[in-house]
Amino acid sequence: MPLDETETRSTPAPIQSLSVIVPAYNEQEVLPEFYRRLCEVFAGLDMKCEVIFVNDGSTDRTLEIISGLYRCDARVSLVDLSRNFGKEIALAAGLDHADGDAVIVIDADLQDPPELIPELVSHWRAGYDVVYAQRICRDGESIAKKTTAYLFYRLLQKVCRVRVPEDTGDFRLLSRRAVEAMRQLREQHRFMKGLFAWIGFPQKPVPYRRDPRFAGKSKWNYWNLWNFALEGITSFSCGPLKVATYIGLLTAFGAFGYGFYMMIRTLLFGNPVPGYPSLVVIILFLGGVQLLSIGIIGEYLARMFDESKHRPLYLLKNYLSAPGSMHPNMGARRGQTH
Known part of the structure; x- marks a missing residue:
């Protein structure tokens, strides 16, 4: 008996989805250009894409700009925190609200080029759960900052029980199971680079040249960097x-x-x-x-x-889920505290 025509057809593969998390604190100067370049990257991907902006208590026009992007683009979501909790907590909030098959973490200052995203995706499709961008050059930074960063990462290699990749920031791709693993880690003092390494899974570095900041000023002065270094060392080493x-x-x-x-x-x-x-x-x-x-x-x-104290990591002032997002009712499910 001949097979029915419908039975001989192969089932099309489901469309993969990508969520891009962008923590933002007083980034009004760079957000329009960042969004433009990110949209160009989305246009070249055969995936369902969304971008989740996390407003970390900005005091300039950052929230206004993101709200305008939300109204104009169905792929934009806004996670608005009740105050400034810091970048590490903002990243955790973004991961809590990202439900793509793959999740990208990237800063808005354009030091990490969005054009590298397709290469990260290709390695993820090859089977890696964490694909991190590794800096081979840091343009636009002072010799003092380059030297202290170099020494800090080498010190981490010596004292930490988990191997934290050297010369690596937060710019990376996480698979779905890597994101679910990160969501289980609810500690208050968060050193995300260490947590990304702690979860394990197959990981792959992608070398790249870090660009100078596109506009605005860095929020990281030497005092903040010193405290950040203490956080990293005490979080992952006795x-x-x-x-x-x-x-x-x-x-x-x-x-x-x-x-x-x-x-x-x-x-x-x-x-x-x-x-x-x-x-x-x-x-x-x-x-x-x-x-x-x-x-x-x-x-x-x-x-x-x-x-x-077991306090929540952060509080939400507002959550605007993109009309075209993968899970439009996610905000109602998650509530206002975490």
């Missing part, structure tokens, strides 16, 4: 605590040895002149070591204190 322990042991042995030396010297030669300068130096040194050790312990205790 090394500082061990260092404090080793310094304490070495100091104790040194003090014991010096005391023994002074005792022998006094017995053999006497000590007619009191060693006031030596005493002051020793006291100041021991006090400095103690305060340093207490400070390191305090950093970890402060993180434990914050985690013990």
Whole structure:
């Protein structure tokens, strides 16, 4: 009996979907150009695309610009946080609202070129769950910033229990199962580069040249970068605590040895002149070591204190799901707190 014509037809493969997460804090100067270049990339992809802008408490016209894009483009969604929670939390909010088969995380400042997205997608289709863009050059940045970034990533390699790829920012693609894994991590102090590495799964680097910032000013000054480095090290390593322990042991042995030396010297030669300068130096040194050790312990205790409160990662002021998004009722399902 011949097969029916409909039975011989192969079932067409479902159209894959892509979600692009863009955290934005006071990015009014770059958003129009970023959106234009991203749309050009979308036009060359054979996927259903959406872009999720996360407004992280901006005080300029960022929210107004994103709202205008939302009204004009059915692929645009807006996640508006109730205040500025920081970029790491904004990324978590974006991941919570992204339901594409593949999810891209990218900054709006155009230092990370959207034109690299098709290459990330191609590696994802080859079977990789995390495809991260690895910087081979950092144009437009000072020598000091390049040097400190280089040293920071190499230090992470030494002290962290998880291998965090060097010279790699947040620009990357995550598969669906990688996104679901990230959603399970609800810690308050978030070092996203470390979390992306911690979840594992097959990962692939894609080298690229990082461009200078298109417009506006970077929100990362050296103080913020210093705190960010502390966050990364304390989130994924107990090394500082061990260092404090080793310094304490070495100091104790040194003090014991010096005391023994002074005792022998006094017995053999006497000590007619009191060693006031030596005493002051020793006291100041021991006090400095103690305060340093207490400070390191305090950093970890402060993180434990914050985690013990079990506060939500962020609060939503508004969520506008794109009319053409993959899950138009997602905002109603998720509610207003996380």
